[in-house]
Amino acid sequence: MQPLSSAHTTHRWLTLSGFVCLFCILLAAGVQPYVPIEYLIRDPATIAAHPFYFGFFSHVDVLLWMASAVSCLFGAALLNVIHLRPDYMRFLMAFGGLSAILGLDDLFLLHERAIPMIFGIAQPFVFVGYAVMLALCLCRFRKVLLKHQPLTLCLSLVLFSVSVLIDVVPLPTISFLTAPPETTLAALFYLLRNGLLENGLLEDGLLEDGAKLLAIFLWFAYFSWTAIILLAEAVKTVPVLSTVEQRKKRSFVSRSTRSLTRQ
Numbered sequence: 001m002q003p004l005s006s007a008h009t010t011h012r013w014l015t016l017s018g019f020v021c022l023f024c025i026l027l028a029a030g031v032q033p034y035v036p037i038e039y040l041i042r043d044p045a046t047i048a049a050h051p052f053y054f055g056f057f058s059h060v061d062v063l064l065w066m067a068s069a070v071s072c073l074f075g076a077a078l079l080n081v082i083h084l085r086p087d088y089m090r091f092l093m094a095f096g097g098l099s100a101i102l103g104l105d106d107l108f109l110l111h112e113r114a115i116p117m118i119f120g121i122a123q124p125f126v127f128v129g130y131a132v133m134l135a136l137c138l139c140r141f142r143k144v145l146l147k148h149q150p151l152t153l154c155l156s157l158v159l160f161s162v163s164v165l166i167d168v169v170p171l172p173t174i175s176f177l178t179a180p181p182e183t184t185l186a187a188l189f190y191l192l193r194n195g196l197l198e199n200g201l202l203e204d205g206l207l208e209d210g211a212k213l214l215a216i217f218l219w220f221a222y223f224s225w226t227a228i229i230l231l232a233e234a235v236k237t238v239p240v241l242s243t244v245e246q247r248k249k250r251s252f253v254s255r256s257t258r259s260l261t262r263q
Helices: 004-031 037-041 056-082 086-108 110-119 123-140 142-147 150-168 184-198 206-236 240-262
Strands: none
Touching: 004 037, 056 086, 056 206, 086 110, 086 123, 086 142, 086 206, 110 123, 123 142, 123 150, 142 150, 150 206
């Protein structure tokens, strides 16, 4: 187990480094001539004079992403400090980092605006990059993933796929939804599509963003609970009971020695 003095020293250096970096970023933002400083430090709804509830569910998306990232990264940091189960630590680090990246993507619209505008990479290729990262993590840690409520994660991934499909290929252009229904399944999709269009749900993005919100919630539910379970399993490997028994034995021997001495 890592000594507490070493952990305190590491924490102090990380805190100091983070404070200095943030101070320098704020200073640079204040002196740069390209973007008004109020655009960088004030709330977007306040700047645009929008009601407070603008982007409500988008904010919930980001909160769930970051909650997932914190759950995993905190668990990984704890396992690293106590030097238990490095395989679990790598698992939590990988999915905590992936959750943080996806949360930042949602927060700053990276795949929609920032990456295409700055790097000239089209949105579908950004999705492919995220899909490759996710596939690598799923393949690398498949044994751990399958041990704890895999159905929740599978449902989350299915909803993600639906959201991405709608985002990349709008539903009204998909042939099996627009063509006359020839099978029972196609007829069901056809009726669903017409009903959603008539109520204005597809144009407003409710189906796409609603599927994404549900997917992120299931992602958070899976990884927050999995982090707890992995920490509990790791702690069980510590021989706490044997240590307690040894202390009891030493105490018994000490009392027995004192009683014999008195006699």
